Amino acid sequence: MTDVGQPLAQEHTLDRDCTTLSRHVLEQLRSFSAEAQDLSAIMNRIALAAKLISRRLSRAGLVEGALGFTGNVNVQGESVKKMDLYANDVFISVFKQSGLICRLASEEMEKPYYIPENCPIGRYTLLYDPIDGSSNIDVNLNIGSIFAIRKQEGDDIEGDARDLLQDGHRQIAAGYILYGPSTMLIYSIGTGVHAFVLDPSLGEFILANENIQVPNHGPVYSTNEGNFWQWEESIRDYIRYVHRHEGYTARYSGALVGDFHRILFQGGVFLYPGTVKKPEGKLRLLYESAPLAFLMEQAGGKASTGTESILDVVPDAIHTRTPLIIGSKEDVALVESFIQERART
Numbered sequence: 001m002t003d004v005g006q007p008l009a010q011e012h013t014l015d016r017d018c019t020t021l022s023r024h025v026l027e028q029l030r031s032f033s034a035e036a037q038d039l040s041a042i043m044n045r046i047a048l049a050a051k052l053i054s055r056r057l058s059r060a061g062l063v064e065g066a067l068g069f070t071g072n073v074n075v076q077g078e079s080v081k082k083m084d085l086y087a088n089d090v091f092i093s094v095f096k097q098s099g100l101i102c103r104l105a106s107e108e109m110e111k112p113y114y115i116p117e118n119c120p121i122g123r124y125t126l127l128y129d130p131i132d133g134s135s136n137i138d139v140n141l142n143i144g145s146i147f148a149i150r151k152q153e154g155d156d157i158e159g160d161a162r163d164l165l166q167d168g169h170r171q172i173a174a175g176y177i178l179y180g181p182s183t184m185l186i187y188s189i190g191t192g193v194h195a196f197v198l199d200p201s202l203g204e205f206i207l208a209n210e211n212i213q214v215p216n217h218g219p220v221y222s223t224n225e226g227n228f229w230q231w232e233e234s235i236r237d238y239i240r241y242v243h244r245h246e247g248y249t250a251r252y253s254g255a256l257v258g259d260f261h262r263i264l265f266q267g268g269v270f271l272y273p274g275t276v277k278k279p280e281g282k283l284r285l286l287y288e289s290a291p292l293a294f295l296m297e298q299a300g301g302k303a304s305t306g307t308e309s310i311l312d313v314v315p316d317a318i319h320t321r322t323p324l325i326i327g328s329k330e331d332v333a334l335v336e337s338f339i340q341e342r343a344r345t
């Protein structure tokens, strides 16, 4: 190996190990403005939240009181896991004394939480699902956290964060953390989708993939076929199609973040449609579907309710639900075509 070869390799490794999340945000914005610094600082604190949750998950089976249910039911009517509560509080704690985030809207909290010392100076709001896929926690399967950042509009005099009830184009950043064999943080601030891997030896998220592009088509369809007989006929038509045609494979983990991540990298479609009894579906718009739709569109994919782009949907409440069909452009379009066909008959 020539001398010239060796230093370059070393510099490359060193430079890559120094491409942390906060640095990457500033590189993406090509700016050191106050707003750029704010966003960089916010992402850095989200990374801290991810590290705290990842650490607890990695030892959950050994830590007294980490697993199992709290015995409470949340605003969604779902039984709350101890990890849901822990993760919810982690995201609040990492933003205390930050002057950045004044309000947090969470799947686990009926109303938005205001961090007193950050209001009203903090003009950013965090919308998040602290733990997505809670049913996987106690059996050590993949789960995630989903987040979106919006800028506060107006003074929120009523204290009900009504300005959040706007479409997904108001998101200035979105992302998720996947707690899997490795802990990954995927985010976008509107300049492409980028993936970081937590290096436990450094305690840092290090850049792994930049400008991720979802394939236009993929083999995976991801849905809970246990709901088959509750779906509209159009969705059943689609499922019959993929059953009868070669080249499709079913993958469903029970955690949206894990299923989404697979499709982001390999292509395909995730669908959680409405049912005849619950046409609005199960997934929540502001802190599940809209952030993932932001990412998927940034990656060249598509996200719809089946009839409308997810990013165009205006919620009437913080916890509004929508059907979700998200993934490769061609695969989402195929699902939509069955819905359009049935609408014509």
Ligand code: P6P
Binding pocket: 132, 133, 134, 135, 224, 254, 255, 256, 257, 282, 283
């Ligand atoms: P089902 C987890 O509770 C979640 O919100 C998503 O992460 C997941 O995709 C979905 O619900 C699973 O719902 O009805 O298939 O168990």
